[in-house]
Amino acid sequence: MVSVITSSVSQSKMLTSPAPILKTSKLKTTGVKRKMSEMEELSLSPPSSVASDASDGAPSPKKRARVQFEPNVEMRQLPLPRDEMVKSAAVVREEVRRAIQRHISGTDSEAYDRVKEIFSADPKQTNTNNSNEDHHHSYNLPSHTTLKHHLMGLLANVASLDRSCNGLVNAVLNSDWLGRDESYIKLYIRFLGNLAAAQGTYLGSVLKMLVGYLAEVPRATGKLPGYPLVRLSDIYTRTHMALRYVIQLIPAGSGALSPILSMQFPFETDSAKTNIAYTRNLVKIITYAPELQADILALITEKIVKVDVQIQVDMEDFEEEIDEDVLHDAAGEDEDDADADADADDNASVMSDDSVDDDTKRIRTIKDNICKLDGMIDVLFEYYSPPFTTGTLADKENALDLLLSHFQSIILPTYRSRHTQFLLFHFSQTSPILVDRFATTCVQLIFSKLQPGIIRQSAAAYLASFVARGAHVSGEVVRDVFDLLGMHLTNLRTDYEATCRGPDLRRYGPFYSTAQALLYIFCFRWRDLTTAATEGATLDEDEDMEPVTFPPAIKEVLFNAITSKLNPLKVCSPAIVAEFARIAHHLDFIYAYSIIETNKKLRVSSFRSLAAFADPRFSQVERETRAGDDLGYQLDAYFPFDPYQLPRSRRWLEGDYVEWRGIPGLDDDDEEDEDDDEGDEGDEGDEDEDDLGESESDFDD
Template sequence: MATETPIRPQRRMSPVAKSSALKSILRSGSTQLGRRQRESDEKDTDQLPSSPTKRRKTVVFDMESNTVQSIGSQTSDEARTKAETVKQVVLKALREHASGDEEGYDTLKGIFRNDRRRTTNPSSSFSEDEIEPSEVIYYINALKACAPHVGRSCTGLVIEALSIPWLGRPEYFVAAYIDFLANLVTAQSIYLSNVLTMLVEKFRHFKPSQWSANECPEVDCDVMRQRLHRALGQVLQLFPAARRVLLSQINKDFPFSDDTKPVHMAFVQNLLRLREYAPDMGPEVMELITDRLVKIDVQIQVDLDEADDEVAAGVVDQLKSSKADDDADDDASDIESILSDDSDDQHELNGRILKAAQHIQKMDSIMDTVFRVYESVFDDPESEGAKDTFENMLSEFVNIILPTYSSRHTQFIIFHFSQLSENLTDRFAGVLLDIAFGNQNSMVTRQNAAAYLASFAARGKKVPAESVQTICTVLIKHIDSYRHRHASTARPDLRRFTPYYALFQGLLYIFCFRWRDLIVEVPDAVNPEDPATYLGQELVWMQELAPLLTANIWSNFNPLRVCHPGIVQEFAQLAGHLGFMYVHDKVEQNRRIYLSSYVSSSVEALRETASHNPYDESWLQLPPYFPFDPYQLPESRHWVDGDYIPYTPFPGLDDDDDDEGSELDGAFEIDEIPEDVYADDSETDEGGVKF
């Protein structure tokens, strides 16, 4: 069996291939089917231009008759004859390949390999053994017609044909190539995966050099994507089972979190376009986007957790200097150029800065895109389409976002759209309540659900007062029921009673933000817009709220000792200032209670082994995790500005106790991106953290 001989620039094919059955067939006019035919056909050679420049041809392809109409000055009959000739030669090569003769088959592969090489290296010389770029269409049409003969043994040829540049070629070529793909997957389903892999790989493309073809006019990105999805849509229409294979390939090829912003945006935009003609794939596509958004989101939090002052300042400067150019196709090379002249230490520092800044930028752009996609669906939030989409969003939230502790931005998609109607608000809150109180759920899941519920009720500007009251009523009754069930074993132990403290801290958090909505009756002298007018007034609070809170605060659970000190301090000052209840004596008493005395000796021994400060008991207190704390990504934050209640300290509270004020401010500073990162003049949450 003959071995395949690579076709290289400036070199004729190896003499190992004794007669090249496909070589120069269009230039020479030879059918190359036999020695007797060769002599007669060579008489036509003088009728065609000899130089590569003069041989340039214009091809017109008739889609209805599936034939070539003309090439340059050739008549349609001449073009049709040549097309038939190529078809016969290709068919002969495939049949000989099946019987073990590789000569024509290897040459056929070389035609497509050379075409790809010319695009990769346009400056390479044109070999006499190569065909013109305009002539490649004859071989595409021939393979299309011979698709039933392209069996499993022809994998190498198929891979070469799928590797040529086609998106940047003239429309007649694109149409023929799409037909070739359709014929291939229809006649040979074994190549479905290869075709889909080729198409999905192009989802990452965002600059013309990635799809341009040799000597063809430049095709812009919109035209390229329209052609790409025309091909993919035709494959899906002919082969419905391709949807599962396609989803698997998309999941495999989705950019990693460290890939550049342009790559991510190109891939996401192609996924969103896929939903337009394959709506049944929409939910799974959005679930995949959400999953990858969460991964980037977590990486941002890791970057910021590891950042020191120098890195944070560098991130701020990098984001301010970046104009978020969507055509920044040399993202990676820019980074390399920035890092190339640095010392080792500076190189590492700049690398961390650039990595963190790029994660923030790509997260911001993708979030803005997803918000825009959903906006039109929720024009009528009570429509069936909106309800169905919201159910899919809930599924993504429960399965992907809720279990991820470090997600800081992705959840704001459902935060925004759940506030567009009371029904959607109640649906979201109801799901969170079910999870928080569901004994079948893990402790971590229940704790996260409680934090989401409290954060939603506290921060959701469009969450009505009635809903806030209902949530607080359910919380306090469940908290008190828990107290009764575990009264005999109650003690201030976070590890043992995590669900209880999570719900209690959530209730305190809601009080700090929505205390006005927990008042059911006020005197006429009260102005709801002026907090100071509430002072000294007879306020009627929600029924059972104060007595049940008091019973739990003074119980053996001692929640004010286990919940986060900043939130406890804020609640104590607000409650006392408004005349709701006075718990300062309990807070003061708790200063003399050591939580470590309630922890088993084995756990304490492990703690001491880890070289922790024996006087630091923060590890025995509930962390202040509220996932709807300030959202400040600069490009996409406008989506939630109207939905969001910023933290506003009650006037005069800091004056009451200056020493406690700084601790209170820190209670709501929950690991946010630096305020200075957002280079605009809009007002930020007073609780926003700064490095």
């Protein structure tokens, strides 16, 4: 049909052309006949004047050419070739430059708004229409080439994108870019770097946008129409590529990134997958931004400790409902794309199901937190492992120094942390030198009078638990630590005893925490404290232990402390006191049952009133924050390296742990009843025996 119209128009032009045309060309009869035959084939009748003019020569200037159209012919507009529809990069670059300049000058923002709409368009809208209707609804969406040319135009004019162009810049930053092809990804990353370098005010926005893709990624990010599927792992890789480019291009990039990483950390209520993915990506940032190592690891440790504490609080409320099945069900899974989508659906359905009772929801929350904690700690174990397994001694010491700094600033001051500290427990045992480093750090904290009492008390618990439970802690280290703590206990007893009127946890806290540490070490490592072990002999746990002797200094330290007016057996945890009394009596070390029986009739409140009478500062006795019972005058049976239960990360601790070993001749069925009678020394209201209990089996709960 186009050819028909063209032919008719050509004839019309020829008939109405000026006379000079006829002087330079003549119509051939054969040409006219050919055109006539073509028109007949297309059912178009030629104007009558065409034939006569062709034979006579010149057309009459007064006659107007007449064109007749067949009324039944379908009229259609044929599309132009694609190369003609898309403007060249140079043309687009110039258009973008003019649009930005006119917008900045305030003369015209229409072209500027059109550029902004190109990046604001949602490419996923084409999926909502049928294929036969796409050309009606999606023609306004920019093509890949159009989008790329406009981004190139912005890159060429990045120096002009000041604050007045904030809307356009935000449209580009919020556009769908991660699901496109590699060439566009590289161009987009170049734009981010040049934008942040040329316009420093956008650096924070660029980094915040990139960090936002390190945790939970929208499900459709890697599924743009017309592009191959981009997997979640590739999305993370592209995001890290952009982050690396920006912070290496801009000197201030790392400093600006650190607070954003903290601010963008997933909330505690977010799913386990979200927190684990973000933790993994934070650790990966260290590989190309080593200057952020300390900040990133401290941030992760702080978040892990918070989750760890919350789990302990929740599990205490649901002790009967939480069992081994919960731990196994909470084992983490790999972050596959399909699994991530399914997990998002499952998590949404769980949280939005109003038919589930509150207790069931809380148990599900505990399971998710256990999975979250397990996965995040496992990431840290993986990160710290290489320097301790294949690194030099200097590498090991540097890594341990980093762990120790986080231990003192984050882990140690936090009560009820149950699992995070096992990073130190495991890696400190990889070398005898590192064992000494960790033990020395705890000893210094215990001895330092500049430290708050609560920190000194926690350090004593950590040291005692490390020495008692560490399988790679040698007998020599056990004896050295016991001697140091024994000397410290003697010095404290000498200082306090002169003014002591009775047991008082608030006034003599360092003494009681040190005494409890020694009792705990004795219960687990008494074999390493015997005279035979001191002389280099090894005791077989299956053979008869009698007679067993101990160096006089060990017995003297504990005996003098137990029989002093400070009366540590009244203040120390009843569970630990009971187990110490049982073992010490069997080994003929110290007979403590007489003191325990006397303490049952002793009320600490009377000594509080005497202390208040002697010193008005103690007239209001506050509850000790670390006390484990309702009365507030007894130490909690908190030892940080109690058995590790997380299902995935527990593999790192294989071979590191000293399990409770029975005592030949004592741990049998015939003496269980006697243990119940003699070991129950608790006062009225004492219920804090659930952590360690009254028998040896409770030490591994």
